[in-house]
Amino acid sequence: xxxxxxxxxxxxxxxxxxxxxxxxxxxxxxxxxxxxxxxxxxxxxxxxxxxxxxxxxxxxxxxxxxxxxxxxxxxxxxxxxxxxxxxxxxxxxxxxxxxxxxxxxxxxxxxxxxxxxxxxxxxxxxxxxxxxxxxxxxxxxxxxxxxxxxxxxxxxxxxxxxxxxxxxxxxxxxxxxxxxxxxxxxxxxxxxxxxxxxxxxxxxxxxxxxxxxxxxxxxxxxxxxxxxxxxxxxxxxxxxxxxxxxxxxxxxxxxxxxxxxxxxxxxxxxxxxxxxxxxxxxxxxxxxxxxxxxxxxxxxxxxxxxxxxxxxxxxxxxxxxxxxxxxxxxxxxxxxxxxxxxxxxxxxxxxxxxxxxxxxxxxxxxxxxxxxxxxxxxxxxxxxxxxxxxxxxxxxxxxxxxxxxxxxxxxxxxxxxxxxxxxxxxxxxxxxxxxxxxxxxxxxxxxxxxxxxxxxxxxxxxxxxxxxxxxxxxxxxx
Amino acid sequence: xxxxxxxxxxxxxxxxxxxxxxxxxxxxxxxxxxxxxxxxxxxxxxxxxxxxxxxxxxxxxxxxxxxxxxxxxxxxxxxxxxxxxxxxxxxxxxxxxxxxxxxxxxxxxxxxxxxxxxxxxxxxxxxxxxxxxxxxxxxxxxxxxxxxxxxxxxxxxxxxxxxxxxxxxxxxxxxxxxxxxxxxxxxxxxxxxxxxxxxxxxxxxxxxxxxxxxxxxxxxxxxxxxxxxxxxxxxxxxxxxxxxxxxxxxxxxxxxxxxxxxxxxxxxxxxxxxxxxxxxxxxxxxxxxxxxxxxxxxxxxxxxxxxxxxxxxxxxxxxxxxxxxxxxxxxxxxxxxxxxxxxxxxxxxxxxxxxxxxxxxxxxxxxxxxxxxxxxxxxxxxxxxxxxxxxxxxxxxxxxxxxxxxxxxxxxxx
Numbered sequence: 001x002x003x004x005x006x007x008x009x010x011x012x013x014x015x016x017x018x019x020x021x022x023x024x025x026x027x028x029x030x031x032x033x034x035x036x037x038x039x040x041x042x043x044x045x046x047x048x049x050x051x052x053x054x055x056x057x058x059x060x061x062x063x064x065x066x067x068x069x070x071x072x073x074x075x076x077x078x079x080x081x082x083x084x085x086x087x088x089x090x091x092x093x094x095x096x097x098x099x100x101x102x103x104x105x106x107x108x109x110x111x112x113x114x115x116x117x118x119x120x121x122x123x124x125x126x127x128x129x130x131x132x133x134x135x136x137x138x139x140x141x142x143x144x145x146x147x148x149x150x151x152x153x154x155x156x157x158x159x160x161x162x163x164x165x166x167x168x169x170x171x172x173x174x175x176x177x178x179x180x181x182x183x184x185x186x187x188x189x190x191x192x193x194x195x196x197x198x199x200x201x202x203x204x205x206x207x208x209x210x211x212x213x214x215x216x217x218x219x220x221x222x223x224x225x226x227x228x229x230x231x232x233x234x235x236x237x238x239x240x241x242x243x244x245x246x247x248x249x250x251x252x253x254x255x256x257x258x259x260x261x262x263x264x265x266x267x268x269x270x271x272x273x274x275x276x277x278x279x280x281x282x283x284x285x286x287x288x289x290x291x292x293x294x295x296x297x298x299x300x301x302x303x304x305x306x307x308x309x310x311x312x313x314x315x316x317x318x319x320x321x322x323x324x325x326x327x328x329x330x331x332x333x334x335x336x337x338x339x340x341x342x343x344x345x346x347x348x349x350x351x352x353x354x355x356x357x358x359x360x361x362x363x364x365x366x367x368x369x370x371x372x373x374x375x376x377x378x379x380x381x382x383x384x385x386x387x388x389x390x391x392x393x394x395x396x397x398x399x400x401x402x403x404x405x406x407x408x409x410x411x412x413x414x415x416x417x418x419x420x421x422x423x424x425x426x427x428x429x430x431x432x433x434x435x436x437x438x439x440x441x442x443x444x445x446x447x448x449x450x451x452x453x454x455x456x457x458x459x460x461x462x463x464x465x466x467x468x469x470x471x472x473x474x475x476x477x478x
Numbered sequence: 479x480x481x482x483x484x485x486x487x488x489x490x491x492x493x494x495x496x497x498x499x500x501x502x503x504x505x506x507x508x509x510x511x512x513x514x515x516x517x518x519x520x521x522x523x524x525x526x527x528x529x530x531x532x533x534x535x536x537x538x539x540x541x542x543x544x545x546x547x548x549x550x551x552x553x554x555x556x557x558x559x560x561x562x563x564x565x566x567x568x569x570x571x572x573x574x575x576x577x578x579x580x581x582x583x584x585x586x587x588x589x590x591x592x593x594x595x596x597x598x599x600x601x602x603x604x605x606x607x608x609x610x611x612x613x614x615x616x617x618x619x620x621x622x623x624x625x626x627x628x629x630x631x632x633x634x635x636x637x638x639x640x641x642x643x644x645x646x647x648x649x650x651x652x653x654x655x656x657x658x659x660x661x662x663x664x665x666x667x668x669x670x671x672x673x674x675x676x677x678x679x680x681x682x683x684x685x686x687x688x689x690x691x692x693x694x695x696x697x698x699x700x701x702x703x704x705x706x707x708x709x710x711x712x713x714x715x716x717x718x719x720x721x722x723x724x725x726x727x728x729x730x731x732x733x734x735x736x737x738x739x740x741x742x743x744x745x746x747x748x749x750x751x752x753x754x755x756x757x758x759x760x761x762x763x764x765x766x767x768x769x770x771x772x773x774x775x776x777x778x779x780x781x782x783x784x785x786x787x788x789x790x791x792x793x794x795x796x797x798x799x800x801x802x803x804x805x806x807x808x809x810x811x812x813x814x815x816x817x818x819x820x821x822x823x824x825x826x827x828x829x830x831x832x833x834x835x836x837x838x839x840x841x842x843x844x845x846x847x848x849x850x851x852x853x854x855x856x857x858x859x860x861x862x863x864x865x866x867x868x869x870x871x872x873x874x875x876x877x878x879x880x881x882x883x884x885x886x887x888x889x890x891x892x
Binding site: 125127312314315323324331332333334335337338341343346367368369375376379400401414416418419424428431436437439442443 | 785841846
């Protein structure tokens with residue numbers, strides 16, 4: 001039955017966690033009392049706590065190691081478990097403040113529970129003290145050496161985590177799909193331990209996987225929303241299902257999410273967007289976005305005549321891969337560096353950009369440099385169209401790129417591939433006056449964006465909070 | 479003469495092959511070369527100034543044609559021409575004085591004007607055009623008290639025919655001497671422009687400032703180091719300035735002087751500029767309308783600075799001030815560099831299938847070297863003559879250049 005949950009006292013808990021478990025048990029008991037008879041299991045005092053308070057991942061009791069308490073900027077709203085009372089729905093809409101890394105106490109706690117040992121970078125940029133800055137080179141070998149100790153981590157999850165860490169998988173959609181497929185595998189191989197509730201235990205396991213992913217690379221907003229979806233589906237499982245039925249239901253949910261929210265959404269976006277491409281257009285894109293690439297290829301299939309300008313920037317230089325693919329398909333392409341954006345913008349008629357997310361104040365959160373491109377396009381009166389699937393929207397707001405970002409590896413700035421004699425910044429870490437800053441994202445203000453193309457249609461940036469609110473998170477995901 | 483021609487050819491070749499980089503080096507070389515040209519010029523009896531001007535124009539035309547994008551070369555040629563005209567003007571003015579005529583300065587009282595020979599109206603108008611003197615009450619209300627530096631020999635003045643030959647020789651040697659002295663001063667100005675600009679650093683950089691720059695400019699480096707020496711506390715964000723990555727060099731130099739520096743990528747400029755107090759950049763050339771030809775990427779920085787209301791300061795020596803207007807500057811004042819800086823040929827060779835599509839490649843790689851920043855984006859110019867608004871720059875041109883010299887073309891001898 002699911003109404004118990006004594007934990008195996010395998011590890012010592014801090015008193016705070018115990019208190020938290022008791023809190024959660026009381027809250028769940030209240031929720032159970034309010035809902036129609038025992039739908040939700042009441043957690044006993046020692047039960048694993050699936051709910052995430054204060055944005056921290058709960059420690060599952062069956063795990064030997066705990067996920068760290070650091071959370072990426074987006075999983076903050078993971079606390080919205082269905083256990084909450086309905087009248088708290090209004091409060092749910094306020095995203096919980098994220099963990100700030102200049103809080104020494106919490107950072108220390110997080111470090112104690114980390115799977116991957118991360119040493120903080122020596123030269124930290126003052127402006128970004130609230131974000132994690134770790135030394136990059138040691139993570140991969142460290143993780144590899146720990147492979148045989150990481151029993152609780154499913155091998156497919158481990159594989160995807162390694163791919164994140166090394167940068168093999170990048171891009172919002174790709175990361176999200178890889179994560180969901182890994183979870184699907186993990187669910188397929190999952191079996192409920194005896195004396196445990198499927199819902200709670202599975203949620204806890206997913207939570208631990210998520211914390212592992214966070215250690216490899218901070219979550220993107222698309223991944224955060226997908227995790228919220230999965231957890232809500234797990235929590236909504238009817239208790240009458242057997243384990244195999246529950247597992248297959250979850251797997252089909254994941255498939256449905258990927259299909260509806262990503263694959264079909266992309267098709268809808270492409271269909272909307274090609275109506276904005278006319279013959280003779282010169283289209284500019286920045287970096288490498290999967291949706292924009294699909295749009296160009298589809299427009300080519302339709303027989304439209306247009307040119308493409310690919311703008312690229314350091315350090316990732318991901319425009320080159322896109323360039324290769326487009327030229328291979330026979331598109332006439334121009335390639336340039338972001339510094340030359342004013343030079344090339346004279347000839348451009350439309351700008352198509354992808355996004356990692358669109359926030360509730362209309363700000364587009366995407367690859368660093370997008371704001372510069374949008375600004376230059378605005379200065380030359382060129383329309384900017386942002387293509388973003390609706391599942392990536394978020395109710396958070398952000399004013400500039402400093403409040404929340406991801407800091408990449410600073411060493412890639414000092415090393416320029418192909419320029420062997422560019423060694424001015426060797427041994428940069430030795431110098432305390434010198435810092436290298438490698439931002440991953442930036443926030444484009446909404447007045448630079450002419451239109452956002454989503455699977456719900458083409459809307460102005462001011463309509464994003466309407467979409468997030470009216471369709472609610474559940475509707476957005478289901 | 480032949481050795482001067484060899485020097486000229488050598489310099490022209492260097493300019494064509496882009497062996498000389500940077501406006502400072504180009505300006506200095508040009509000035510020294512023109513000095514040699516002038517010192518080797520044999521002086522005629524009459525119309526020395528005209529001869530010098532012709533000689534300089536002949537050489538200048540070649541130099542400018544060798545590298546039209548390097549505007550400093552043209553600037554120095556025009557400066558030298560202006561110097562010649564000025565020196566000639568002042569020497570003939572002293573000659574007039576010697577003849578008992580008015581010296582042409584504004585301080586003379588009205589009484590002396592009656593002694594002047596009657597100049598024709600055309601000569602007067604030509605004088606008005608070419609001297610470009612600042613208007614004063616006397617010039618506005620009365621006749622122009624100077625003589626025009628016209629190509630006509632001073633013999634058009636009836637009285638001056640009576641001067642002795644020795645006087646003329648003295649004057650010709652003096653003209654050359656004066657011109658060469660003035661060119662030496664010009665060279666010295668070029669060399670010391672950094673110090674002059676840096677002296678103003680203390681007025682603009684105070685405590686706890688955050689400064690953003692892109693790429694590397696020697697003037698900016700000296701500017702910031704001067705502020706550091708006066709113990710002003712500030713931090714610098716240096717954008718690396720791809721594809722030349724000169725920002726790395728600047729960062730290393732600044733750190734060596736003890737300035738807190740952070741290197742960012744160019745794409746992060748918009749992200750970081752919200753926390754920046756001031757943007758300080760160098761320029762390749764300053765045009766007559768106050769626009770700036772700057773290394774590529776600086777227009778992006780200027781737009782971002784305008785958006786965030788951050789002052790955009792351009793520091794440059796006065797040898798970069800160009801009397802031309804930037805028509806179609808993206809094309810005419812730009813250099814397109816090799817695509818290999820951006821793209822590795824090996825990676826893309828299979829993408830560029832010349833066999834299909836009628837032989838034209840599908841891939842164009844664009845690598846411009848310069849950007850144009852319109853004057854409305856610039857808050858302040860700091861030159862060795864002080865700080866100026868972009869709308870004031872056209873007045874500075876009057877100090878340094880003559881209107882006759884805008885097109886440097888050798889006049890066909892009539």
